[in-house]
Amino acid sequence: MTRLFKPLQSLVLAVGMAFLAIPLLAGAEVPRPDIPQANARYSEAQGCVEPTEEMRKNHMEYILHQRDETMRQGVRTKQYSLEECINCHVPKPESGKIVRSDSKEHFCSSCHSYAAVKIDCFSCHRDTPMPDAEPGMHRLGGGKGHHFTETETELTADVLRAATEEGLQ
Amino acid sequence: MSEHVDTSRRRFIGGTAGAAAGMSIAPGVFLNQVAQAKPADQPVTSENRWGMLIDTNKCGDGCDACVRGCMEENGWGDINDSEPHSAPEQKAQWIRIVELRDTRTGYAHQLPLMCQHCKHPPCVDVCPTGASMKRADGIVLVDKHICIGCRYCMMACPYKARSFIHEDLQDQLVVAPRGKGTVESCTLCVHRVDRDGADAVPACAEACAAEGHDAFVFGDLNDPNSEISRQLALHGGTEIRADLGLDLGVRYRGI
Ligand code: SF4
Numbered sequence: 249m250t251r252l253f254k255p256l257q258s259l260v261l262a263v264g265m266a267f268l269a270i271p272l273l274a275g276a277e278v279p280r281p282d283i284p285q286a287n288a289r290y291s292e293a294q295g296c297v298e299p300t301e302e303m304r305k306n307h308m309e310y311i312l313h314q315r316d317e318t319m320r321q322g323v324r325t326k327q328y329s330l331e332e333c334i335n336c337h338v339p340k341p342e343s344g345k346i347v348r349s350d351s352k353e354h355f356c357s358s359c360h361s362y363a364a365v366k367i368d369c370f371s372c373h374r375d376t377p378m379p380d381a382e383p384g385m386h387r388l389g390g391g392k393g394h395h396f397t398e399t400e401t402e403l404t405a406d407v408l409r410a411a412t413e414e415g416l417q
Numbered sequence: 418m419s420e421h422v423d424t425s426r427r428r429f430i431g432g433t434a435g436a437a438a439g440m441s442i443a444p445g446v447f448l449n450q451v452a453q454a455k456p457a458d459q460p461v462t463s464e465n466r467w468g469m470l471i472d473t474n475k476c477g478d479g480c481d482a483c484v485r486g487c488m489e490e491n492g493w494g495d496i497n498d499s500e501p502h503s504a505p506e507q508k509a510q511w512i513r514i515v516e517l518r519d520t521r522t523g524y525a526h527q528l529p530l531m532c533q534h535c536k537h538p539p540c541v542d543v544c545p546t547g548a549s550m551k552r553a554d555g556i557v558l559v560d561k562h563i564c565i566g567c568r569y570c571m572m573a574c575p576y577k578a579r580s581f582i583h584e585d586l587q588d589q590l591v592v593a594p595r596g597k598g599t600v601e602s603c604t605l606c607v608h609r610v611d612r613d614g615a616d617a618v619p620a621c622a623e624a625c626a627a628e629g630h631d632a633f634v635f636g637d638l639n640d641p642n643s644e645i646s647r648q649l650a651l652h653g654g655t656e657i658r659a660d661l662g663l664d665l666g667v668r669y670r671g672i
């Protein structure tokens with residue numbers, strides 16, 4: 249009996265130690281959320297519309313601020329608009345594959361499910377880009393990247409200039 | 418070169434400026450007021466008051482192009498038919514066709530009815546959270562971020578203009594966020610107004626014009642030179658239930 253018990257006992261012990269050892273072996277490694285890559289970068293140096301660390305901590309402040317200004321005052325700048333977040337961070341609904349906000353493949357949910365923080369945005373807001381959305385472009389602004397806040401007039405001038413240059417070539 | 422450039426606004430500005438300058442005592446003043454979309458980073462102001470004039474005489478018999486146009490633009494109705502458990506009368510209806518019949522003569526005609534964008538909106542008065550709100554430029558909206566779905570505003574609205582969403586929605590259009598537990602109504606295509614200013618054409622008006630009926634005129638009631646103000650000055654316009662004294666943004670002719 250003891251003969252049989254001994255190896256069993258040591259097996260249990262070994263397995264137990266192995267479990268204990270996993271975190272030790274892995275060092276400070278904690279499983280990380282698998283955050284999908286965005287479609288575009290803000291600049292060479294900077295990924296998002298503010299430095300990534302800032303966005304990770306405070307993105308909700310930017311979105312909340314923008315929300316009230318857009319809703320109440322009709323301010324429709326693009327830098328912090330939720331539409332832009334989605335256009336850049338969520339793949340377009342391809343045929344057969346739609347990444348929705350309840351999937352961990354969705355940019356917002358990849359982290360929010362990890363952090364166990366419920367988001368309410370997508371009960372009203374669309375969670376995927378519009379089929380005609382340009383990644384990193386804004387529907388209201390026309391043919392320019394999403395990080396500009398120029399006025400319509402300046403934009404028109406830009407388009408005109410581009411068109412003229414095209415014509416001259 | 419020019420085929421890349423949308424010159425419609427340019428032409429509009431030029432035309433209006435000429436006309437305005439011709440009529441004004443101080444041309445410079447009018448030039449500043451020339452219809453132009455506000456820059457995206459500027460708030461709306463009470464300088465404008467957006468409104469609509471609808472000529473029901475031009476309204477085609479049995480035509481519902483405006484309703485369809487609104488559905489397509491804002492993604493409600495058949496376009497986002499995701500309230501399978503709701504009865505038709507429970508489903509969202511931002512704009513509806515109302516038929517009028519004179520019981521004595523039998524004369525019948527129709528009009529499109531949507532949020533009238535009241536200057537003194539009862540829906541705003543009764544809202545306990547401030548979600549039902551009027552922008553400085555007169556557009557009445559629901560801030561769904563803080564709407565608690567009590568539906569007081571639906572009760573208060575004399576025009577039955579508001580709808581409540583009973584079920585989870587998906588694939589809303591980006592210009593019109595809408596969802597379960599909140600109230601919604603015509604936004605006067607606020608996303609177009611913010612983009613195009615006085616040049617804006619709400620989706621209902623666009624669809625109506627495409628049908629060749631041209632019953633809608635959208636514009637600035639504060640600008641005496643706008644098309645809508647000139648038509649109102651020339652032919653007048655009726656407010657539905659004017660006795661309520663709500664000073665409506667939507668006016669009718671032919672009723
Ligand atoms: S018509 Fe109804 S919903 Fe629209 S502003 Fe007036 S009271 Fe409010």
Ligand code: SF4
Pocket residue numbers: 540543544545546547548549559560563564565566567568569570571599600
């Ligand atoms: S349903 Fe929403 S908008 Fe209407 S009164 Fe209640 S909180 Fe205000």
